[in-house]
Amino acid sequence: MRHLFASLIDETPVGDEALRASLERAIWVLSDDDTAGNDWCEAEGYPGYTSYASLDDLPQRFPEFAALKKLLDKAAAAFAKALHWDMDGLALELDALWVNVLGEGGHHTGHIHPGSVISGTYYVCVPDGAGRLKFEDPRLPMLMAAPQLLEDAPEAARRFVYVTPAEGHCLLWESWLRHEVMPNAAEEARISVSFNYAVRRRP
């Protein structure tokens, strides 16, 4: 039996507790100060705060985010290696990086990250009951008449896989992989930093 066309999901610790704690502080400052972001969240019914639509230069604004970017660059390069990409003449470039503060009940419906190659999330605060990340088999629209899976089907054969995030860790996947943030059952906020990497030709 051959297992072909595997989808890789990488989980890796990033930085130390000091970095995680300083990011948490910076994000609370941001969520207080970013008026444009808060206006957007209110207009769109976002259940908490995100900088997604308002700020695209967090690594330039905060040294904590600059430090995080440096570590994420490394993690993304290692992921490209695990995917066996030929990066000769090419470079991975952080295309977007934004914070998410999801309040109680907050969730994010299924989506992909178009226009980039590697996406991921670094987890700042994951209280007990915080929403898991649900990944979806990209072949789902083609399964057609296939029966349901047996209860004991292994993770690699499943059509949906739920991953519980760990504080201080980052998850990486290819940007086409559909995912969903399940509702946050914790009273405390679920705080994360999401990002996209694109491929650029080296000058």
Ligand SMILES: [Fe+2]
């Ligand atoms: Fe996402």
